[in-house]
Amino acid sequence: MRSAPGAGCLLLCLLLAIVRAQAGGEVKPRPPLCQQSPTKVSCRAAGLHSFPEDLPRGVKHLELSHNLLQNLSESRLPALGQLEHLDLRSNRLVAISGPALARLPQLHSLLLGSNSLHHNYRDNAVAFSALRGIEVLDLSDNGLESHMVGGFLGSLAALRVLHLPGNRLSQLPAGIFQGSPRLRELDLSNNYIMDIEEGALEALRELAVLSLALNSLHCLSSFSLRQLQVLNLSHNALELFGWEEGQGPYLLQVLDLSHNRLLSFPQLPAAHHLMHLNLSHNTISSLDPSSHRPAQFVLLYEEMASFNASLGTAASLTHLAELDLSYNCLQLLPLLFFRAMHSLFTLSVAMNCLQDITMELLARDGGEDRNGTATWQEDTVLSVRSMDLHGNAIRTLPRWFFDALPQLEAIDLGSNSLQPCGGDMGGTSAGGSLGAEPCTAFHNIPHLQHLSLRRNSLTQLLPHTFIRTPLLSLDLSENRGLAVPRAALEGLEHSLQQLWLRGNHMDNSRAEIPCLDELRVLDLSGNRLSLLPKGLFCSPLQTLDVSNNELPALPEQALVGWTRSLQALCLAGNPFHCCGLGWLDVLQAAAVQLPDLHRAHCTHHSITNRTALLSSRPPWPCPQPWDGSSLLLLAALLGVLLCMGCGVCRLRGRGVGVLQPQPQTERAAEGEAAHSDTKV
Numbered sequence: 304m305r306s307a308p309g310a311g312c313l314l315l316c317l318l319l320a321i322v323r324a325q326a327g328g329e330v331k332p333r334p335p336l337c338q339q340s341p342t343k344v345s346c347r348a349a350g351l352h353s354f355p356e357d358l359p360r361g362v363k364h365l366e367l368s369h370n371l372l373q374n375l376s377e378s379r380l381p382a383l384g385q386l387e388h389l390d391l392r393s394n395r396l397v398a399i400s401g402p403a404l405a406r407l408p409q410l411h412s413l414l415l416g417s418n419s420l421h422h423n424y425r426d427n428a429v430a431f432s433a434l435r436g437i438e439v440l441d442l443s444d445n446g447l448e449s450h451m452v453g454g455f456l457g458s459l460a461a462l463r464v465l466h467l468p469g470n471r472l473s474q475l476p477a478g479i480f481q482g483s484p485r486l487r488e489l490d491l492s493n494n495y496i497m498d499i500e501e502g503a504l505e506a507l508r509e510l511a512v513l514s515l516a517l518n519s520l521h522c523l524s525s526f527s528l529r530q531l532q533v534l535n536l537s538h539n540a541l542e543l544f545g546w547e548e549g550q551g552p553y554l555l556q557v558l559d560l561s562h563n564r565l566l567s568f569p570q571l572p573a574a575h576h577l578m579h580l581n582l583s584h585n586t587i588s589s590l591d592p593s594s595h596r597p598a599q600f601v602l603l604y605e606e607m608a609s610f611n612a613s614l615g616t617a618a619s620l621t622h623l624a625e626l627d628l629s630y631n632c633l634q635l636l637p638l639l640f641f642r643a644m645h646s647l648f649t650l651s652v653a654m655n656c657l658q659d660i661t662m663e664l665l666a667r668d669g670g671e672d673r674n675g676t677a678t679w680q681e682d683t684v685l686s687v688r689s690m691d692l693h694g695n696a697i698r699t700l701p702r703w704f705f706d707a708l709p710q711l712e713a714i715d716l717g718s719n720s721l722q723p724c725g726g727d728m729g730g731t732s733a734g735g736s737l738g739a740e741p742c743t744a745f746h747n748i749p750h751l752q753h754l755s756l757r758r759n760s761l762t763q764l765l766p767h768t769f770i771r772t773p774l775l776s777l778d779l780s781e782n783r784g785l786a787v788p789r790a791a792l793e794g795l796e797h798s799l800q801q802l803w804l805r806g807n808h809m810d811n812s813r814a815e816i817p818c819l820d821e822l823r824v825l826d827l828s829g830n831r832l833s834l835l836p837k838g839l840f841c842s843p844l845q846t847l848d849v850s851n852n853e854l855p856a857l858p859e860q861a862l863v864g865w866t867r868s869l870q871a872l873c874l875a876g877n878p879f880h881c882c883g884l885g886w887l888d889v890l891q892a893a894a895v896q897l898p899d900l901h902r903a904h905c906t907h908h909s910i911t912n913r914t915a916l917l918s919s920r921p922p923w924p925c926p927q928p929w930d931g932s933s934l935l936l937l938a939a940l941l942g943v944l945l946c947m948g949c950g951v952c953r954l955r956g957r958g959v960g961v962l963q964p965q966p967q968t969e970r971a972a973e974g975e976a977a978h979s980d981t982k983v
């Protein structure tokens with residue numbers, strides 16, 4: 304059968320294509336080459352099923368992680384007399400042979416994480432006895448159970464660092480680490496450990512870093528590892544932690560007890576080195592051990608009579624720099640509790656149930672002075688620089704609160720119920736006439752630089768609220784309906800650099816911002832502004848967010864000034880007018896970043912409110928302003944129309960023809976608008 308010449312050519316082309324494709328298929332993607340240098344070889348994720356051959360003799364550092372190795376046996380393993388570091392993580396290792404490991408006499412770091420060494424654990428453990436010089440061993444995620452581990456460590460006398468997270472250990476029997484008495488760092492996190500027998504850890508005289516995080520510990524009865532520096536007990540079920548006064552100090556510097564069920568502040572006498580203490584996510588309801596506790600705790604509390612007043616504990620924490628008490632159930636914050644912590648810099652009591660800040664541990668009946676104007680009489684002041692109290696139910700901070708914290712630089716008071724006083728209301732704050740909302744004075748706080756009053760249901764700022772407080776940043780966001788009269792921010796003109804007024808639903812009359820001549824960052828998003836406050840025009844803004852307002856345009860004149868400093872501007876969610884986008888030209892000419900331009904729209908009011916994407920300049924005509932050039936243009940246009948109209952008149956006797964294209968463009972525009980709408 305003959306085919307037409309054209310079809311034959313096509314067939315040939317197809318054939319050629321197929322042949323070429325097959326050839327291409329034969330040249331399989333080569334396994335990614337190992338990266339080599341004389342002493343370092345990396346074959347990470349190279350699809351290897353066996354140990355690579357032809358390795359340089361002098362290789363010291365070999366990475367074989369993420370391959371498919373199953374069996375490390377003598378016959379396959381070249382003698383690598385210089386190898387010091389071998390990474391075999393994430394393979395499928397089930398068996399390791401001793402003679403194989405014996406060919407690596409210099410090995411001091413062996414990473415075997417994410418394999419399956421619990422298979423053949425007896426043989427594997429025997430093989431490990433060849434690793435006499437090993438100092439760092441990673442056995443994480445290997446399905447190991449408590450009884451298997453001792454065997455592996457039987458004779459690793461040089462071991463310093465051991466990683467066992469992600470296994471199936473349920474207890475630590477006495478003597479489990481006997482074979483590696485020089486351990487310095489031990490990670491046992493993410494197991495099922497419920498029980499630590501006496502004698503399991505005590506032999507480790509050099510142990511400095513211990514993680515028992517993510518286990519199931521309920522109780523640590525006698526804690527005696529005095530040489531420990533870092534102890535991580537987070538994510539357990541501890542109700543009690545502490546130790547009793549004994550001989551000699553503890554060297555602990557970092558203690559993480561977050562995510563437990565502690566009922567009280569831990570008893571840590573003689574913890575003179577502790578710098579970081581994390582107690583977040585517990586159920587601590589009082590710092591005062593003699594306070595009334597919920598009935599169900601009373602018995603338990605009496606049982607712990609040997610634990611003395613927590614004041615005793617606090618007194619020894621002279622080096623504590625960071626204390627996290629967030630996510631507990633504290634109702635009172637007795638500032639005197641912290642007085643002995645001379646180094647405390649950062650204190651978080653966020654997300655508790657604080658209603659009051661008190662001086663004393665005990666909330667005495669009668670509470671405040673008769674005047675309601677107690678003063679901080681302690682000669683000791685607290686050293687805290689940064690305090691987080693967000694997410695509580697604080698209604699007022701007494702004036703002495705700031706007197707007690709003379710070095711305070713930053714405080715987060717978001718999500719509380721505070722009302723700031725005006726700066727003209729004198730020093731008294733918590734007092735006031737009966738029935739009036741007590742307010743908190745934020746003026747005259749000599750070192751306060753960062754203040755958040757986000758989500759406090761603020762409605763009205765009073766004049767000079769922050770006067771003589773050298774704020775650099777102020778967050779007043781999410782106070783729906785907030786009014787900021789002009790005088791409210793007075794006093795911050797030469798200091799404030801960052802201001803957040805996000806999500807306040809403020810209209811133009813409620814956002815009177817004075818000229819803040821240091822302001823760099825301003826967030827006005829989520830309000831109802833149709834004009835930007837004029838005071839801003841003199842600020843050297845670098846970042847401005849005006850998204851989700853009611854702005855028809857941005858003020859071109861101000862932008863010209865801002866373009867010298869402005870780097871980024873967010874603007875989506877405003878009903879910009881499509882006619883009058885000169886300001887956009889100004890911004891784009893100045894290369895200001897507009898990260899949400901692709902989501903911004905404009906409305907074309909002369910075409911029944913069609914919206915279009917701002918980024919694709921809408922194609923519709925705009926009414927021209929009446930200046931000389933446009934007049935000329937109009938005249939010319941009229942002339943043309945007239946001529947064409949006459950022509951059409953002469954041809955058809957009707958003048959409508961000229962206007963016929965109009966609805967078409969409109970329909971096209973409609974299509975585009977619809978298209979852009981579906982994108983949103």
Ligand SMILES: *[C@@H]1O[C@H](CO)[C@@H](O)[C@H](O)[C@H]1NC(C)=O
Nearest residue numbers: 373374375376378397398423
């Ligand atoms: C490992 O390999 C050796 C030699 O190739 C073999 O004798 C042994 O049975 C293998 N072991 C396992 C558990 O596959």
Ligand SMILES: *[C@@H]1O[C@H](CO)[C@@H](O)[C@H](O)[C@H]1NC(C)=O
Nearest residue numbers: 492514516517535537557559
């Ligand atoms: C304690 O361990 C947890 C879980 O591994 C970890 O997230 C946390 O950062 C650790 N804490 C410290 C202080 O290192």
Ligand SMILES: *[C@@H]1O[C@H](CO)[C@@H](O)[C@H](O)[C@H]1NC(C)=O
Nearest residue numbers: 537561562581582583625627
């Ligand atoms: C305390 O622990 C929690 C939870 O593990 C963590 O989110 C927080 O950052 C820690 N605090 C400090 C000060 O490190």
Ligand SMILES: *[C@@H]1O[C@H](CO)[C@@H](O)[C@H](O)[C@H]1NC(C)=O
Nearest residue numbers: 608609610611612614615616
């Ligand atoms: C608690 O400690 C104080 C000294 O700090 C001591 O006077 C008091 O007797 C102790 N109380 C108990 C119950 O041990």
Ligand SMILES: *[C@@H]1O[C@H](CO)[C@@H](O)[C@H](O)[C@H]1NC(C)=O
Nearest residue numbers: 671672673674675676677678
């Ligand atoms: C109450 O205030 C007055 C004046 O402000 C002062 O003289 C007096 O000592 C105060 N009383 C108390 C109990 O603080």
Ligand SMILES: *[C@@H]1O[C@H](CO)[C@@H](O)[C@H](O)[C@H]1NC(C)=O
Nearest residue numbers: 878906907908910911912913
């Ligand atoms: C266009 O939008 C404005 C403001 O939303 C509204 O007042 C006006 O009625 C709209 N016009 C048309 C034709 O939809």
